[in-house]
Amino acid sequence: MVSAINVFVRHPRYALCLVLVLVPALYLILPLHYEPPVSSLHIPLHDYTDLTSKVAQSEAIYQHTIQEREGLIERFGPQPSDLDLFPPNTPPWPPYTVWDFFPAAFNCPHEVRRIGVLGDGGKWVCGLSRLAEKKDCVIYSFGINEESSFEAGLLANTNHCKIWGYDFSVKGFAKQIPYSQKHRTIFHPYGLAGTDHVSTGDEPTMYTLETLMKMNGHQHIDILKIDIEGWEFETMTDILKSFSEKGLPLPFGQLQIEIHIWNKKFDYFLKWWEGFEEAGLRPFWTEPNLVYVNYADSRKPDLAEYSFLNIKGDNAFTS
Template structure:
């Protein structure tokens, strides 16, 4: 008797399974009328498809135009939000605000400056996870660049890196993956790259024990130079990538560089920037100062396309419980020389 029950149950199982397969196939044909290539399975109803499905893809300039509109909306919201709390945007981290309907509403400086401009290409993380690695917009474009030759020296991908410490996984991976990459690194606190740099790539890696500053200081040890001075020393008029982590000195250093750009045609000679922004206290940079600095960069066409909060200080504790360091990626939306703007 038990055997017969098992046989009957087994028969009903296969009947149910066959019915299930029939229903799934029938529904998939009616619900998913588009093939992997984008053509229709049933009849000429292409005109009813949404525009994104019918289009063959947006050009780089079209994607950038959409990103520009999204960024402009975020700028409007930034100023509206600040106007609603005129007494509070004056310190880096704002306490919870008293609202009539919702009680307390906490926010930080970073909430005013989201990364609302989409990278028009792929974006990849380069270097180790956590502190030290960076996000790169259009990494595949740099990888596809031809290796420079004597007849094409301009094909070099020029990368400047400030703040090396003993961690060079970003530089090592860029040199390994991008044959055209040449890196110029600067750090006043160490004497060389970190041990991650492979000997095979040493010819394309240059290091100087100097600091990045708002003015040239040659009568001190170690010396400090402005970004424009270091570019002139290396005979560069352009850099594809700038990576910068200088522990709060970025504001004055970029002030000086923006002054130089204004005095020399007004075109920012950088394709994209990976930068860690630091907030030490309200004396270091307050809301008004940060906003003016940030919006001046936006005026040159720099757009925030990625952000990552660095929680190392929060994790380690030591009295620091605020997210005081944030990694941003900016791309230059007005840069005629940038590989990121190519179709």
């Protein structure tokens, strides 16, 4: 200690240089208490080969994303009711849109493929190979609108799947379904709704998912496609409620849905989405539909395709 003082007295410039070098070095070496931001929290990752472990790891990653969403809401809100779906182009220009809060952060444990045409009409599917030879493969498609490339792709890549199609605005599947595969398709001019309504006039016949499954003698659907122009909010709310009240998991393994977020509020959409999560639906892919944004500068990017995997219950993709 004395010798150190003598060095400082005799050679002050040397001692000062030594201090300037040692202090930053000690700062870098010595452990300091540091609370990392949510985005840097560590999640152990392993190269799992068994399906159960893959799904569990994907779920851990997704739960981490939910925490990040809560932090983003607090940052820009702080309450969900304080947020806009698409903030106006005025100061302070919050750098977000509604889709930033709902990333497709769940990792599909199988191959991911786009089935159908590029652009509007095609959908992203997780693990279609799991259905390639499945004898009792069942697919429901709501919303045909003269574009059936998705359904045609599913038929082309499986050997036993049958597709039940529903749309009261058209008379059947579109021309993309080849004649050789039509025997694996069934079409009805019905709509999907939260309650049953048999038409007695100009209004279309509407059925719940549960009613249609009973009519067809089905206990389970492997892939459910829904594109019903905004009615997905009311319809999916009723579907989730119906099976939740019975204590049953959702009866489908995978969901491809186009979300039309027209005239909605952020807090409403958040609650609707959280209903999906509570029921076990996890988004593994998303694709914004920007066609209508291209037509008019005043339009918002309020359409988005999402693909969900159901991690609850027994299905071909997670079991």
